[in-house]
Amino acid sequence: APIAIRVAGGWVRDKILEMHSHDVDVALDCMTGVRFATVVRDHLRNLEREGKIPQPEKHHKIGVISANPSQSKHLETATMNIFNIEVDFVNLRAEEVYESDSRIPTHQTKQFGTPLEDALRRDFTINSLFYNVRTRQIEDWTERGIDDLLERRVIVTPLNPHTTFHDDPLRVLRAIRFAVRYNMDLADDIRSAATSPDVHSSLHRKVSRERVGKELEGMLSGKNARPDRALDLINGLRLAGSVFTFPPGADVSGNVQGKLLGADYDGTPQEMARMRERGWEEATEMIRLLPQAMESHNDELHQEAEIAKAEEGVTCPSQQSPCEGLPDGLPKPSAMTHRKRLQSYSMSASVNVRMLHLSAFLFPFHNLTFKDKKGKDVGVVSNMIKDGIKFKNRDVSSMETVMAHVDKMRELMMNFGKEGGGVAPIVSSSDREFLAEQARPRLCRLETGLLLREVKDLWVTCLLLATVAEMRAAEL
Numbered sequence: 290a291p292i293a294i295r296v297a298g299g300w301v302r303d304k305i306l307e308m309h310s311h312d313v314d315v316a317l318d319c320m321t322g323v324r325f326a327t328v329v330r331d332h333l334r335n336l337e338r339e340g341k342i343p344q345p346e347k348h349h350k351i352g353v354i355s356a357n358p359s360q361s362k363h364l365e366t367a368t369m370n371i372f373n374i375e376v377d378f379v380n381l382r383a384e385e386v387y388e389s390d391s392r393i394p395t396h397q398t399k400q401f402g403t404p405l406e407d408a409l410r411r412d413f414t415i416n417s418l419f420y421n422v423r424t425r426q427i428e429d430w431t432e433r434g435i436d437d438l439l440e441r442r443v444i445v446t447p448l449n450p451h452t453t454f455h456d457d458p459l460r461v462l463r464a465i466r467f468a469v470r471y472n473m474d475l476a477d478d479i480r481s482a483a484t485s486p487d488v489h490s491s492l493h494r495k496v497s498r499e500r501v502g503k504e505l506e507g508m509l510s511g512k513n514a515r516p517d518r519a520l521d522l523i524n525g526l527r528l529a530g531s532v533f534t535f536p537p538g539a540d541v542s543g544n545v546q547g548k549l550l551g552a553d554y555d556g557t558p559q560e561m562a563r564m565r566e567r568g569w570e571e572a573t574e575m576i577r578l579l580p581q582a583m584e585s586h587n588d589e590l591h592q593e594a595e596i597a598k599a600e601e602g603v604t605c606p607s608q609q610s611p612c613e614g615l616p617d618g619l620p621k622p623s624a625m626t627h628r629k630r631l632q633s634y635s636m637s638a639s640v641n642v643r644m645l646h647l648s649a650f651l652f653p654f655h656n657l658t659f660k661d662k663k664g665k666d667v668g669v670v671s672n673m674i675k676d677g678i679k680f681k682n683r684d685v686s687s688m689e690t691v692m693a694h695v696d697k698m699r700e701l702m703m704n705f706g707k708e709g710g711g712v713a714p715i716v717s718s719s720d721r722e723f724l725a726e727q728a729r730p731r732l733c734r735l736e737t738g739l740l741l742r743e744v745k746d747l748w749v750t751c752l753l754l755a756t757v758a759e760m761r762a763a764e765l
Contacts, residue, residue, distance in 0.1 A: 292325070293318040295381075295404070295419040301427065302415050305438060306471070312375040316419065319401055322378035326351045326367035329378070333371070345372075381407040405430045409447045412460045413467065414438075417447055442473045450482035458492040462504040462532070465522045469508050469515045475522070483526040492531045501532055502678035509643045516646035520576050524650075529569045533651065534677040535669060536659045539565075545669060547657040554657055568653040574764075575649040575757055582756045586640065586749065641687070645750045647674070648691045649757055655692040668692060691751050694744050698755035701740065704733045 295316045303310040317325050330349045336342045352368040354377075367378040383402030402410070408417040408430035415438045419428040429435050431447045444464050446453045454461050461483045468475050475483075482488060492501075508519035523529050538544040540558035547554055549564050550571060556564070657669040670692055675685045744751050 290319075291423070292320055293404075294422040295428070296422065297407070297419050298411065298416045301418040301420045302438060304420075305418070305427070305435070312377065315376060315378045316404075316407060317378065317380045318404070319380075321380050322365065322367040323351070323353055326369055326378045329371075330369065382410045383407075384410070404428060408434075411447060412453070412457075412463055414445045414447055415467070415471075415473075442471075443476050444468050444473055444479060445476045446479060450476075450479045451485065451488070454482050454485075454488045455491050457495075458488055459496045459500060459504065461488060461492065461526070461528065462501065465519060465526070465528075466504055466507045468522065469519045470513045472513075472515075480526065483528065489528065489531045492528070493534075498534075498677060499679045502680055505532060505678055506680075509646065514643075516643060517576055517579060520646060520650045521573060524569055524573050524576075529572065529650075530565060532678065533673040535565065536667075536672050536676075539659075539669075545657055545659045547669075549657060550653060571653040571761075572650045574761055575652055576646065578757045578760045579646065579649050579753075582753050582760065583640070583642075583645075585756075586753060639746070639749065640753065641747065641750045644684070644687050644691065644747070645753055648688060648695075648750065648754050651688075652692075652695070652754065652758060655695065687747060690744055690747055691754060694740060694751055695754050695758065697736075697740055698744075698751050699758055701733065701737050702752075702755055702759060705737075 295318075297314045297316040300310045300313050315322075315325075330351060333342070333349050337344050347370075349369055349371070354366040354368060364379050364382055369376050369378070380400070381402040381404060383400070383406050404419060408419070411417040414431045414434040416434075417429075417431050418434045418438075419430070420426075421428055427435070433445065437443050437445050444467055446460075446464075464475060464479055464483070467473065505519075508514065509516045523532055536545065540561055542555055542557075542561075545554055545561075549568050552564070554561060554564060651670045651673060654669050654673075658666045659669060659672070661667045668689065671685055671689050674680050674688045675682075741748050
């Protein structure tokens with residue numbers, strides 16, 4: 290029988306949704322991916338010699354990726370770049386056997402699987418669809434993938450989610466990422482399985498922190514990212530503590546110091562666990578208030594744009610003649626001046642949306658520290674970013690800057706609020722007190738300038754975080 294060649298997974302899903310896909314996965318029923326890639330390469334070379342296709346800039350090379358489920362490669366895969374499209378070749382997978390302490394399947398029950406076996410081994414029904422190259426038909430072996438994708442709009446596992454997530458707990462985070470990216474819901478049984486302590490334990494034991502961070506990055510940035518919904522789902526499924534891990538020994542009294550929600554972080558292991566749970570509950574409240582603060586900031590940017598646009602209308606062709614609407618003798622602004630000012634303001638007032646959501650979510654823990662191996666005090670939030678999700682050093686540095694200055698930003702906001710509220714200086718009988726009161730606004734501005742110099746381009750992110758913290762404090 291001829292080889293059945295099927296395009297699998299994400300390419301099929303995205304084409305049904307009329308979305309662009311960056312790579313193609315080809316599944317084969319009776320040949321390994323490496324052997325078939327060799328056939329494809331030889332065929333392409335023949336077509337090039339015959340002049341039927343153009344000569345590529347680089348010769349077609351076959352890369353071989355060994356089975357590595359930590360990178361979501363469950364079988365040996367051959368990869369090629371064909372006309373600037375990354376194509377992976379792999380045989381259909383059969384039933385896989387997992388060890389208890391790893392998400393890497395040790396072996397398959399047989400070398401080649403059937404389309405149904407392969408579909409059932411995939412993470413979600415929306416990713417289990419095939420396009421049969423020979424018949425030019427979409428194949429839905431789970432008999433619900435298309436319906437889940439187009440009609441029900443729900444993320445569902447082909448097999449029991451408890452078994453699926455225990456075997457490969459990274460799929461819990463992938464479920465959230467797909468739900469966010471495609472604006473879909475999670476099936477009830479997925480929600481139930483995702484909240485299981487056994488699955489949380491498997492996520493800790495089986496999945497590298499780098500891989501956890503990579504999945505989280507896919508939720509926070511990129512096309513169709515919804516960081517607010519992603520973090521809300523992570524918390525709603527009680528996964529926050531498994532994603533943003535505390536340092537080792539956090540349950541031992543004295544290892545982590547500081548205040549959590551105004552109370553000293555101390556007590557029995559059970560009491561400290563409850564404090565962490567309350568901290569994650571507070572994280573959800575911070576994310577809830579974030580859109581309101583961001584909307585206010587966007588309104589200010591819009592107003593500045595409108596002012597610049599209006600000022601463009603009062604420009605004049607000659608600097609010697611007065612502009613209409615402006616008194617004589619004043620400098621005559623140009624349209625270019627206004628555009629530059631607006632551009633400068635917009636750039637300086639830009640928000641790191643990804644960092645803002647992360648900092649708001651982790652804000653309840655920003656006053657906690659622990660001592661590292663060298664005896665140095667390290668922020669718990671900084672450790673979450675550095676070791677918990679293995680983000681880049683730049684992200685660690687940004688988070689440290691924002692968390693180190695947010696309380697000072699809140700203090701300055703309160704001072705400016707009092708000043709802007711029309712509170713008259715109290716005239717004291719003491720000249721020293723009177724002068725101090727008169728100097729307070731000037732000192733406040735000085736402190737603000739020093740703070741802005743320290744936080745640099747993160748000042749708006751820090752300001753919005755402080756705003757959300759104040760909004761939340763007003764609710765309590």
